[in-house]
Amino acid sequence: MIDPRLKIIFGSSLILLTALTPELQNGIVLLGCAFLLTLFSHIKWSKYLRRFLMINSFAFFLIPFIIFTKEGATAFTMGPLTASIPGINQSLLIIVKLNTIILFLFATYLSMELIEIGKSLLSLRLNKKLIYILFFCCRYLTLLKEELQRIYHSVKARGFKASNNFHSYRTIAYIFGSLLLSSLDRAERIHQAMICRGFNGQFHSTNQLNLKIKDYIYILLMSALTFFTIWIQYVYQH
Amino acid sequence: MHITEGILSPPILITGALIAAGGVSLGLAKTKNEDLPKISLLAATFYLASLIHVPIGPTSSHLMLSGLLGILLSTRAAPAILIALFLQFLTFQHGGLTTLGVNWTIMALPAITLSYLFRKLSNKKAAAFICGFLSIIVSSSLLIIALLISGKEYKIAASVIFLGNLPVAIVEGLITMVIIQFLLKARPEVVPHD
Numbered sequence: 001m002i003d004p005r006l007k008i009i010f011g012s013s014l015i016l017l018t019a020l021t022p023e024l025q026n027g028i029v030l031l032g033c034a035f036l037l038t039l040f041s042h043i044k045w046s047k048y049l050r051r052f053l054m055i056n057s058f059a060f061f062l063i064p065f066i067i068f069t070k071e072g073a074t075a076f077t078m079g080p081l082t083a084s085i086p087g088i089n090q091s092l093l094i095i096v097k098l099n100t101i102i103l104f105l106f107a108t109y110l111s112m113e114l115i116e117i118g119k120s121l122l123s124l125r126l127n128k129k130l131i132y133i134l135f136f137c138c139r140y141l142t143l144l145k146e147e148l149q150r151i152y153h154s155v156k157a158r159g160f161k162a163s164n165n166f167h168s169y170r171t172i173a174y175i176f177g178s179l180l181l182s183s184l185d186r187a188e189r190i191h192q193a194m195i196c197r198g199f200n201g202q203f204h205s206t207n208q209l210n211l212k213i214k215d216y217i218y219i220l221l222m223s224a225l226t227f228f229t230i231w232i233q234y235v236y237q238h
Numbered sequence: 239m240h241i242t243e244g245i246l247s248p249p250i251l252i253t254g255a256l257i258a259a260g261g262v263s264l265g266l267a268k269t270k271n272e273d274l275p276k277i278s279l280l281a282a283t284f285y286l287a288s289l290i291h292v293p294i295g296p297t298s299s300h301l302m303l304s305g306l307l308g309i310l311l312s313t314r315a316a317p318a319i320l321i322a323l324f325l326q327f328l329t330f331q332h333g334g335l336t337t338l339g340v341n342w343t344i345m346a347l348p349a350i351t352l353s354y355l356f357r358k359l360s361n362k363k364a365a366a367f368i369c370g371f372l373s374i375i376v377s378s379s380l381l382i383i384a385l386l387i388s389g390k391e392y393k394i395a396a397s398v399i400f401l402g403n404l405p406v407a408i409v410e411g412l413i414t415m416v417i418i419q420f421l422l423k424a425r426p427e428v429v430p431h432d
Contacts, residue, residue: 012335019336020248055331058242062395070391087391097244102331109328117328129266129274133321136278137285141325144282164293169409172292173416176303180283180417181425187275201271 003215004112004120010222011108017229018100024089026233027096033225034103041107048106052099059098063091114138122203131203136187144183151175239302239377239403240326240333240341247388254340254384258320261346265316273314280307281318285325288332292409299406304377305370305414308349309356310421312430319346340384348376357430363419370414374407 014034021027068078070087077083109117115138122131155171162168211219269277287301307315323341326332333341352369359365378400385392385399421428 015243015335019243019251051331055242059245062245062392065395065398066389066391069394070389090389090391094244098242101243101334101336105331105335114325114328127266129269129271130262130317130321132274133278133281133317134324136275137281137321137325140279140282141285144279144286148286162291162293166412168293169412170416172290172301173413174420176283176287176413177417177420177424180279180421181428183279183282184276184425184428187279191272191275 002218003211004116005123006215006218006222007108007112008117008120008124010218010226011104013226014104014108014222014229015101017226017233018097018104021093021097021100021233023233024093024096027093027100029232030229031096031100031103033229034100034107037107037225038103041111043106043111052102055102056095056098059094063094066091066094128201128203132201135203136190140183140187143186144179147179147182148175151179239344239374239381240323241337241344241381241384242331243334243336245388246337246340246384250384250388251336251340254337254343256339257347258339258342261316261342261350262320265313265350268313269317273311277311277314277318278321280311280315281322281325283307284319284322288326292413294405294409299409301413302345302374302377302406302410303414304345304349305352305366305373305410306417308346308351308353308373309366309369309414309418310429312353313350315349315353316342316346319349344377344380344384347380348373352376362422362429363415366418367411367415369411371407371411374403374410378403378407 018027018030018034021030067083067087068081070084070090072084072086075083075085075088112120115135118131118134118138121134122128152175155175160168160171162172284303284307287303290301291298292301304315304319307318311318320338320342323333323338323345327335327338349369352373356362356365356369359368382396382400385396418429
C-alpha cells in the first residue's frame with residue numbers, strides 16, 4: 001500500500017490545481033490525466049457510476065441557466081431563449097472541472113479507508129481536537145445509523161407514514177431528540193472510560209509510517225503529474 | 239445547500255477557506271476536552287441529518303440541523319460542522335474539497351451567530367424556531383451571494399434556489415423547535431442557557 005499521507009498531499013494539490021483551471025482545453029487534458037490515474041487505482045466503475053450521476057446533477061441543474069443567460073455570441077436559439085457560445089464554454093468547463101476533481105478524488109482519497117485518512121491527518125499534524133472529532137464522528141455514525149434504524153422500524157410498526165403535516169415533523173423531531181439523548185450518554189461513558197485508561201488527548205499510532213521504494217516511485221510520478229498540470233495551465237501558451 | 243466543485247470562482251473559494259480557517263480556530267480555542275464527545279456526536283448527527291428525507295409539498299428535502307448545532311454548541315459548532323462537511327464530501331461527495339471553506343461559511347456562520355440570539359430570547363420555543371428558520375434563510379442568502387459574485391449568469395438559478403429553500407426553512411424551524419422543546423423537558427442541561 002502506498003503511504004496514505006502521500007495520497008492526501010498529492011490528491012489535494014491536484015484537486016486545488018484543477019479548481020483553478022482557466023481554460024477548457026487545459027481542463028480536458030487534466031480530465032484525461034485524471035482518468036488515466038484512476039485506471040491504476042482499481043476503481044469499480046459500477047459502484048461509482050451512480051455517484052457520478054448524482055454529483056453531476058447539481059451542475060446540470062445550473063447549466064441551462066448559464067447557457068441561456070450568459071452574454072456573448074449566439075450559438076443557437078430555442079424559441080425565445082438564446083444560447084451563447086461563452087455560456088456553452090463555461091458549462092463545459094464546469095462539467096470537465098467537476099469530473100476531473102471527482103476522478104482525482106477516487107484515485108487518491110477514496111482508495112483509502114476513512115481511518116487511514118484520519119491517521120494520515122494525525123501524522124500530518126492536524127489539530128488533535130479535530131482528529132478526535134473525526135475519529136469519534138466516524139465511530140458514532142455507525143452507532144447512530146443502527147439506533148436510527150431501530151427507532152424508525154419501531155415507529156413504522158406503529159403505523160407512522162411520513163407526510164406533509166406537523167405530526168410527521170414532530171415525530172421526526174422526537175426521533176432525533178431521543179437519538180441525541182441516548183447517544184450523548186453513551187459518548188460521555190466512552191470518554192470517561194478512555195480517561196480511566198489514561199487518555200489525555202494524545203493519539204498514539206502503532207504503525208510507524210516509513211517510506212518504502214514504491215512510495216518514492218509514487219512521489220516521483222505524482223510530482224511529475226503535478227508539474228505537468230502547472231506547466232500545461234500556466235506556462236504553456238496555446 | 240452544499241456547492242460542488244468547479245462552479246465558484248477562485249477568489250470566492252479562497253475567501254471561504256480563510257473565513258473557515260478563522261472560524262474553526264476560534265471554535266477550537268473555546269473547545270475543552272470534556273466537550274469533545276458532545277461535539278463529535280453532534281457532528282455525526284449533522285452528517286446523518288442530510289440523509290433523512292422530509293416530505294415538503296410535492297417533493298422531499300433533507301434536513302440540515304445547522305440551527306440545532308448552533309444552539310447546542312455555540313462557537314464549538316465550528317469544528318463539528320467542518321468535520322461533518324469533510325466526511326460528507328469523502329463518503330458521498332456532497333459538497334467539495336475546494337468548496338469546503340465556502341460550504342462551512344454558508345452553514346456554520348449563520349448557525350453560530352444565531353445561537354447568540356437564542357440565548358438572549360426568553361421564549362426558548364420561539365427562539366428555537368427562529369434559529370432553525372433563519373439559519374436556512376441566511377445560508378441560502380450566503381449561497382446566492384457566492385454564486386452571484388462568481389458570475390451574473392447564476393442570477394436566475396440563485397433565485398430558484400432561494401425560493402426552493404423557503405419551505406425547507408419553515409420545516410427546519412419547526413423540527414428544531416420541537417427537538418429543543420423535547421431536550422428542555424428531558425434533559426435541560428444539554429441546552430445552554432444564558
